[in-house]
Structure formats: C-alpha cells, structure tokens
Amino acid sequence: MNGTIGGEFAAFLDAYDWSSPWRAEREESGMNNTTRMIYAGDERYVLRVYDNHRDEAIVRVEHAVLLALIGQDMDIRVPEPVRNQGGSTVTQGPEGKLAALYRYIEGRRPSPDNPAHIRGLGEAASKLSSRLAAAQIDVKPLYDAYYRFEETHRAMTNERLAELAHTLRLPDAESEQVEAMVRLRAELRLAANRAAKLPHQWIHGDIVFTNSVAAADRIVGLLDFEFATVDVRAMELAVVLAEFPGPDAGTALNRIGLFCEGYGEGVRLGTEEADMLPALMQMRMMDVFLHFAGRLADGVDVPEVWRGQIERTSFVCGWIERNRLELNRIFRETLT
Incomplete structure (x- = not known):
C-alpha cells in the first residue's frame, strides 16, 4: 500500500x-x-x-x-x-x-561557521580523493573537466555574451562585470593549457557544505555525485575553495586555511598543483558563469538568475586576484 x-x-x-x-x-x-x-x-x-x-x-x-x-x-x-x-x-x-x-545517511548539514566542520570537510574531501584515485570505475565520464570550459560552452562566445548583456539592458556596473569576465576568460584559456598537464583522476566535482552530512563536529557523509567526472585532481579543492570568498577577506582566508589543513592531512599536492589552485578556482567560476548564460540563452532561466551569477562569479574571481599572494602562501604551507 x-x-x-x-x-x-x-x-x-x-x-x-x-x-x-x-x-x-x-x-x-x-x-x-x-x-x-x-x-x-x-x-x-x-x-x-x-x-x-x-x-x-x-x-x-x-x-x-x-x-x-x-x-x-x-x-x-x-x-x-x-x-x-x-x-x-x-x-x-x-x-x-x-x-x-x-x-538515508543520518546527520545534518554542516555549517561554514563551525571551524571543526570546515576542517572536517577538508579531511572528508581528501579521503574521498584517495578512494576515487584507487577505485575501479569502468565507465566513461559524461561531463567535461571544468578546465575545458571553452569546449563545454563553445556556444557561449564573447559575442553571444555581449548580445545577452545588451538584450537585458544591464546597468553599467553589471556590464562592466561581464566585460571583466570576458577579459579573464582569455587569460584562463592559457592557464587551462597548463592545467591539462596536471595529475587527473575521478573527482566528486561538487563538494560543498550543502552536499555533506555532519554528526556533531564530524563530517560523516558526502552526497550528490551527479557531476562526478575525470578532471584535474586539484579541481576537487578548487570547487570547494571558490565557495569561501566573501566581504570579510580575513574570515574567508581563515576558512580556506582550515579546509586546506584538513585536506592536507590525507593528500599532498605537487607544487605546481598548489600554485595553480587560484586559477583553477577561477576556471570553476568561469564554468558557472558560462553555464548560466547558456541556460538564459536557451530560455531555461529567467534573467535574474544569470544576473545573480554575474555578481557572484565576478566578485569571486576578483577576490582571488586581490588575495592571490596570501592564497599561494596558504596552499604551499598546507598542501605540499
């Protein structure tokens, strides 16, 4: 019944x-x-x-x-x-x-305000990364690696982005953000060529606080493997790390440090992987920016959805540039 x-x-x-x-x-x-x-x-x-x-x-x-x-x-x-x-x-x-x-996995959503949860999510991500590297997965991934954003979103040319911005009659501030993302896109194409040479493996591809489960101060589960694919190993971190930037740079950098300390307990990255993490974070955001532009162009989303992504992706990418030196120091100290 x-x-x-x-x-x-x-x-x-x-x-x-x-x-x-x-x-x-x-x-x-x-x-x-x-x-x-x-x-x-x-x-x-x-x-x-x-x-x-x-x-x-x-x-x-x-x-x-x-x-x-x-x-x-x-x-x-x-x-x-x-x-x-x-x-x-x-x-x-x-x-x-x-x-x-x-x-069902018993527990509750962890909080980015809890230092134990932040560090624990890093530990959980490293444990998963180790297991994915060793797992025998006999299927072909269907999603492109994030650093292949140009191939994934080839229909979203710079000209198409400009058309969308013009059609929406974006205010000057948002138009400038779109233009900044277009300029960054050219730089990231070069970085993507370097990323292609880094170690690859299966990754979860969407580890965030809402896709994890906590019991007290421990992270006990990871959810939503829909976007699992083969990508640069370090992209697993980049996806999470791109969630942390906010208006208080000190708080964001502290959280990034905690997460990386937890991750570094289980997996150590090569120097080149660690040094490329800021660019990998930006590639993740570029993929999001282009993805939602495509959804708007296809009539799937209302304009407000892409406009929200314009604000968030441009902020995160700019934040990464402003804090690149400190990010590189954290990544070298905790991950290599």
Whole structure:
C-alpha cells in the first residue's frame, strides 16, 4: 500500500519492494533536483527525482562511481542506490522523468561557521580523493573537466555574451562585470593549457557544505555525485575553495586555511598543483558563469538568475586576484 502523503511520487516508489507502507515527506531539496524523504516502517530513504535532465546514462555514471566507493573501506558514507523490482538503480516515470532511491545517511548539514566542520570537510574531501584515485570505475565520464570550459560552452562566445548583456539592458556596473569576465576568460584559456598537464583522476566535482552530512563536529557523509567526472585532481579543492570568498577577506582566508589543513592531512599536492589552485578556482567560476548564460540563452532561466551569477562569479574571481599572494602562501604551507 502506498503512503497518502506525496502520492504524486507513487509512479516512482511503486517500482520498489517495500516491507512496510511508505510515506513521502518534503524536507530538503536541491537546486537541480526534487528530493523527498521516504519513511517505511523503521527505514528511511531519500527519493531523488532528476529535474535538470532525462539522460539515464548520466545517472548510471553517478551510480557506477557510488557503487565502486561503497565496496571500499572508507569512514565517510556516500549515497547507496537501492535497486528497484527490475534490478535497476534508475527508475523512469510515466512522463520520462528519472528517479533514484538512496538509503538515508543520518546527520545534518554542516555549517561554514563551525571551524571543526570546515576542517572536517577538508579531511572528508581528501579521503574521498584517495578512494576515487584507487577505485575501479569502468565507465566513461559524461561531463567535461571544468578546465575545458571553452569546449563545454563553445556556444557561449564573447559575442553571444555581449548580445545577452545588451538584450537585458544591464546597468553599467553589471556590464562592466561581464566585460571583466570576458577579459579573464582569455587569460584562463592559457592557464587551462597548463592545467591539462596536471595529475587527473575521478573527482566528486561538487563538494560543498550543502552536499555533506555532519554528526556533531564530524563530517560523516558526502552526497550528490551527479557531476562526478575525470578532471584535474586539484579541481576537487578548487570547487570547494571558490565557495569561501566573501566581504570579510580575513574570515574567508581563515576558512580556506582550515579546509586546506584538513585536506592536507590525507593528500599532498605537487607544487605546481598548489600554485595553480587560484586559477583553477577561477576556471570553476568561469564554468558557472558560462553555464548560466547558456541556460538564459536557451530560455531555461529567467534573467535574474544569470544576473545573480554575474555578481557572484565576478566578485569571486576578483577576490582571488586581490588575495592571490596570501592564497599561494596558504596552499604551499598546507598542501605540499
């Protein structure tokens, strides 16, 4: 028997074997997907409905990475996909939407205001990086490496960006931010050539506080492997580090130092990897900037979404430039 709350998810949940009636509750949901907490007797699960694509191959790559990690000895938990009645970890709804059911990882979201959580997230990222480097993952990644932003977003030429900015009638300050990102783009093309020569491996690709789970002061789980791909090893750090810049540079640099101390406990980078981290952080932001420009051009997002990304990405990239010397010192001292 199905639960009465969240019955609209029955098309997905009826594909699984249940020992008790299920109940779906709205608790938390990500930006790209709809999630529901599923209660069945004493068991808890998370149903994830993929809203941003209907490509089963993408989900299967994600699950291949997760299943390779679950078989390893790792004290950081990752989502465990549940097989449906057909033996698959991917379930398709009647309208073509895809979903997956995962066993629940007990805990709560960590806080960037808690130093133990910041350092712990660094430790968790290094443990995951080590396991991913050793894992046997026999699938081809479907997402490009972040440093290949030009290939990923080839349709978003500088001319197309200028057209979008003109169509939106952006105020002078935002137009200048777009122009600054275009200038930075030319510099990052050269840096991307150097990045291509750095050590590569599978990475999570989206380790942030909202994609992790804490118990007290410990980070106990990492979630949302949808963007897992093969990239520069150091890009795993760059993605997280790009989240820290804020108006108080001292606070941001302190948090970056804590995270890197935690990461450096488990994985040491080469000098060239550490020195390229500021540029890798900017490449991550450039990828975000171009991604949301493309979504606007395709009519997926309203203009306010890209305008918010213009402000954030230009701020972060400028912040990195202003603090590059201190960042390089932190990275050398904690990571090499």
